[in-house]
Amino acid sequence: MVSPSSNLATLILLLSVSMAASASFEENFVQCLSFYSDKAASFYASIYTPQNASFNKILESSTQNLSGGHDYEGLSYVSEVETHFIIVDLSKLRAVNVDIEDNTAWIQVGATIGEVYYKIYEKSLVHGFPAGLCTILGVGGHITGGAYGSMMRKYGLGADNVLDARIVDANGQILDREAVGEDLFWAIRGGGGASFGILLWWK
Structure with missing residues (x-):
């Protein structure tokens, strides 16, 4: 009996041999998958290349909640509080400014984890950020929940790696870490930022 690991080695070997021998990487890849798969369906619809897709298309291909909310189905925008409340949609605040020399990034709270990972990747193949696996999750809510x-076993939570923030207080002022003080800065990194103001940016 052939082990799964030897099948994988054979698949990789066949793939590399066929890539060198014929026309198109994509065609050879699909032929190899078809040969070694028990599925009859076409693989072409599941293969993304720079010719037929973009990062956003791939990221959003299985997304059920495009606004980046914490709930996959987009059901998290409700409240059981009987008094009046407001929901501020920050999903359009999606800028990600990566500074590799400084080993930092300023990230608007509406950016998704996937967008952050991709922007870091565009600047460096060796840098990263210790955040979650759900690439459609918004950074704002992710970090306010600890991240x-x-x-995390090596680098801690995403919230542990936050250096600064920009938050709008009840008076409409935009404050940074120094202005809010260490107690509030600690609280917004895991204590649910919505209780303390409107977060705009994380560093």
């Missing part, structure tokens, strides 16, 4: 992720 659990797969790199």
Whole structure:
């Protein structure tokens, strides 16, 4: 009996041999998948290349909640509070400014985790950020919830790696870490930022 790992090695070897021998990487890749798969469906619809897709198209291909909300189905915009409340939609605040030399980035709270990872990747192949696996999740809510992720055993939570923020207080002033003080800065990184003001940026 052949083990799955040897099948994978064979698949990789066949793929590399066929890539060198014939016309198109995509065609050879699909032929290889078809040969070794028990699925009859065409693989072409599931293969994305720079010729037929963009990063956003791929990111949004399985997204059910394009606004970046925490709930996959977009059901998180409700309240059980019987008094009046406001929901401020920050999903259009999506700028991500990566500074590789400084090892930092300023990220607007509406950007998704996937957008952040991609912007970092555009600048460096060795940098990263310890955030979550759900690429459609908005950064604002993710960090205010602590920002659990797969790199946290080595680098801590995403919230542990936040250096500064911009937050609008009840008086309409935009404040940074120094202006809000360390207690509030600690609270917005895991304590749910909506209780303390409107977050605009994370550093």
